Amino acid sequence: MAAPDQHDDRHDDRLVDWDLAGRTATRLVRPGPLVSPAEARRVVDVVREAAAQSPPHVARVSQLIVPAGPPARVVERGAWARANVASFASLLSPVVDEALDERRARASRGSLRGLGVARRVTGVQLGSLLALLSSRVLGQYDALGEGPGTGDLLVVAPNVLAVQRELGLDLHDFARWVCLHEETHRVQFAAAPWLADHLRERARALSGDVLRGPGGGADRVAGALRGLRGALDGARGSGLGLLDLATTAEQRRSLAEVTAVMALLEGHADVVMDDVGPAVVPTVATIRRRFSARRGSSRGLLDAVLRHGLGLEAKLRQYADGARFVRGVVGEVGTGGFNAVWSSPAALPRPEEVADPAAWVRRVHG
Numbered sequence: 001m002a003a004p005d006q007h008d009d010r011h012d013d014r015l016v017d018w019d020l021a022g023r024t025a026t027r028l029v030r031p032g033p034l035v036s037p038a039e040a041r042r043v044v045d046v047v048r049e050a051a052a053q054s055p056p057h058v059a060r061v062s063q064l065i066v067p068a069g070p071p072a073r074v075v076e077r078g079a080w081a082r083a084n085v086a087s088f089a090s091l092l093s094p095v096v097d098e099a100l101d102e103r104r105a106r107a108s109r110g111s112l113r114g115l116g117v118a119r120r121v122t123g124v125q126l127g128s129l130l131a132l133l134s135s136r137v138l139g140q141y142d143a144l145g146e147g148p149g150t151g152d153l154l155v156v157a158p159n160v161l162a163v164q165r166e167l168g169l170d171l172h173d174f175a176r177w178v179c180l181h182e183e184t185h186r187v188q189f190a191a192a193p194w195l196a197d198h199l200r201e202r203a204r205a206l207s208g209d210v211l212r213g214p215g216g217g218a219d220r221v222a223g224a225l226r227g228l229r230g231a232l233d234g235a236r237g238s239g240l241g242l243l244d245l246a247t248t249a250e251q252r253r254s255l256a257e258v259t260a261v262m263a264l265l266e267g268h269a270d271v272v273m274d275d276v277g278p279a280v281v282p283t284v285a286t287i288r289r290r291f292s293a294r295r296g297s298s299r300g301l302l303d304a305v306l307r308h309g310l311g312l313e314a315k316l317r318q319y320a321d322g323a324r325f326v327r328g329v330v331g332e333v334g335t336g337g338f339n340a341v342w343s344s345p346a347a348l349p350r351p352e353e354v355a356d357p358a359a360w361v362r363r364v365h366g
Contacts, residue, residue, distance in 0.1 A: 017123030018089040024127025025081035030135045032077060032158025033165065043161050043171070047074045050175040051155060054183040057276045062268075063335045064342070066190035072153040072179065077134035080156050084130050087142050091200060092207055135159065138178045141185035143196040144203065151189075153182050167290045173283045177273055180281075184269040192342035199261065206254045256351040263354050264341065267322020271330075321355045328357030333365055340364055 035043070051072035059065055075083070139155040155178065164174045189195050278284055329338040341347050341364075353360040 017119045020123035021127040022085040024124050025130040026078050028131035029077045033162050044074050047175045051179040054179045058183045061272045061275045064187050064191045069186050074157050081130040081134040139182040143189040144200050173281045180273040181269045184272040198345050260351040260354050263322035267326050270323045271326045325354050325357045332361050
């Protein structure tokens with residue numbers, strides 16, 4: 001049996017306690033709308049049917065023909081939170097393990113023992129953040145994790161029902177509208193098989209730079225998560241924003257490039273979900289009008305993090321610019337010309353091009 005200090009080095013000095021994050025998220029998830037078992041089954045059936053009907057409509061509007069994916073998983077809030085803990089762990093564990101190895105190499109054993117508390121704090125902060133987001137996120141396509149669950153299209157049925165009731169929408173139309181958005185994300189990553197690796201590498205590189213920077217340990221990351229949760233709760237001045245972790249010009253540029261890609265993905269999905277038209281979603285105009293007034297509810301996890309965690313109010317217009325970018329490019333070169341964006345990393349819009357579609361057209365199409 002390993003001695004206690006050996007156990008500490010091997011297991012208790014990780015920068016994030018992923019298991020604790022999962023347990024915390026499960027414990028803190030808020031209950032969904034109160035419904036009878038029969039009504040819950042009906043909502044799940046409506047969402048499943050909407051997801052199954054979405055692919056041909058997305059293919060028609062996007063002009064992207066890709067193989068059909070596995071059926072959407074209709075989940076409750078706790079399952080969504082646990083899936084995202086696993087996704088975060090898959091995405092970031094190689095980075096944090098490498099950062100920890102470097103820290104071990106240059107630190108004393110005594111200073112490493114202090115990581116035990118920080119990693120648990122980080123696990124609790126991540127779990128509480130995901131528990132909060134689990135009541136707000138309608139759906140998500142997980143393309144960035146690795147291993148089981150990667151490529152899953154999730155729709156959070158209690159949240160679809162809660163928003164439908166809050167806004168007084170037709171349940172079948174709203175479920176179809178949400179599923180069109182998430183199906184578009186699946187199609188984007190299928191049309192650009194390199195895109196998941198590209199974003200995964202950029203996210204890991206940026207995270208590694210941050211963790212190796214001055215004060216870039218678990219305690220600082222926990223402070224950023226605490227500040228992010230405060231921002232989502234409407235608190236003011238609570239801890240660091242994630243943008244504060246990117247301290248160099250190179251890191252901020254990398255962050256801007258990732259944000260530009262997110263603007264593209266979200267803007268394109270918004271355009272597709274609206275452009276299917278009333279023949280598919282009869283109340284689409286009403287849904288868009290009421291939903292736009294309810295800010296930020298249609299976003300997936302990474303978008304929610306970027307929107308709220310980066311000191312982002314000034315950047316919110318970039319997300320609106322994502323849809324304007326898509327419509328601007330389509331207006332100049334058509335949908336086929338726009339779809340060149342999925343051809344290679346070089347064709348992705350640069351940060352300054354998101355608000356200037358003509359600049360992207362000139363660079364890519366000449």
